[in-house]
Amino acid sequence: MAGQPLFQRLALIGVGLIGSSIARVARREGIATEIVGADASASARTEIEQLDLCDRVFAEPADAVQGADLVVVCTPIGAYAEVGQAIQRWLEPGAILSDVGSVKQAAIRDLAPIVPDGVQFIPGHPIAGTEHSGPKAGFAELFKERWCILTPLPGTETAAVERLATFWRRAGSMVEMMEPAHHDQVLAITSHLPHLIAYTIVGTAFGLEESTRREVIKFSASGFRDFTRIAASDPIMWRDIFLNNREAVLEMLGRFTEDLTALQRAIRWGEGEKLQDLFTRTRAIRRSIIEAKQA
């Protein structure tokens, strides 16, 4: 059920899980007349071509952004500064520049300074993903009924923000506006800290002696396997998230560690009521999430 195209040429810089999902849904929904991609990895480019995800695919971001009226940076955050340098002089007047990264203050730090006059820079973040990565991992339904957060800077044209919001709505998302710093705080607790903890415990389990380690895999159905799924997420993307949302992650990690220490003490001293109280509260929280249809 394709509608009128919103953009003439959509350029995706980085065509991995998120970029390729955007390509798929944009084509299916007819959101852009032409979809071009850039990816630094030769094997990714081969996959993109084989899967016919883009009309044209390039190695260089500069080649992709020429003539594009929407450019979405979908690389790991650590590559933003370099991408910004590469595309700066090729961004077309009237174009919208956006991204999909999980740390909005870092996106603003690295991309805002390179934005030429006449180009609207609107940082974005679709709250969607899987533990898989690469062009093959994407799918058109990834954004369906998921939130997409936009964090426009003061002075951004309202019409441009509305056009990008429409883009995401047509991709299936619900759109929310937020302050960049607040976004980074909320994501630190809902996403970054859970990933850090999952990576840690999976690492801890595999620091155990060999015999136990084999059994950890065998008996992972008991809780552990949910953590291994999270801890299978893209290593470079996540390295960049932690390095670029350092303050908020360390703040949330501090709170978590305090709470964990209190529970540790309750276990050591056999304080069953404290444990039961917390476990009863967290069960209620799960219900709120189910009611909010985000389960």
Add this chain to the structure above:
Amino acid sequence: MAGQPLFQRLALIGVGLIGSSIARVARREGIATEIVGADASASARTEIEQLDLCDRVFAEPADAVQGADLVVVCTPIGAYAEVGQAIQRWLEPGAILSDVGSVKQAAIRDLAPIVPDGVQFIPGHPIAGTEHSGPKAGFAELFKERWCILTPLPGTETAAVERLATFWRRAGSMVEMMEPAHHDQVLAITSHLPHLIAYTIVGTAFGLEESTRREVIKFSASGFRDFTRIAASDPIMWRDIFLNNREAVLEMLGRFTEDLTALQRAIRWGEGEKLQDLFTRTRAIRRSIIEAKQA
């Protein structure tokens, strides 16, 4: 495709998620001629009757175990000592007494002393469950292709162990023998610690100011919701697990905290390579779990 009954009368002490799943699969597979249940909760007994899960259901464990040749204790571990006292003089000679609890040394501590001569006590633990609880939450497929660990004590009759193993295999499980102390160690890392961490982070998130809390629910799709699912597990069951596997949980928690502190330091000092190395290793671990078909 029901086979010959293995037991004449199966008595389930506690008919919640696990007990009711055993009742369902035992009836479907014809593993026991008669299934009787005991549950201390009047509302649970009503549900058990309405769902027709057992042939007879009682309030008192003693009433259920009379004439049973297999008794499986499916209550939270904290109730084992009391259940043991209640059933001791009603256990029939030749019967097998087992359980499904997540801490085998605690099961042995509380049940082994009450086992009369002529009764075979074989602690067991099906590695299966969901975050739901109560008789309604059970289903016959819960144990399918999941491990069930038996931790028989020295001197247990081989034939009795083999009979209980056959029971679990007919319920769909793969059966493994293990030392009780080793079981408690392996479960501490694969199950108890993941649950403790999930409970903690969900609690931490809800200690945040009200405005952030609402957004945590809204944007939970980004990693957090997997934790909320785990942290929705039965509060009393989990209180009892932590209180009864204290040493092993505190040991694993100590290792986890050391590893988390090292990662915290790497984030603070911007040591990207350390992060990426760990994240790359944990991704490989996920693959082993998928290969072991426990994903």
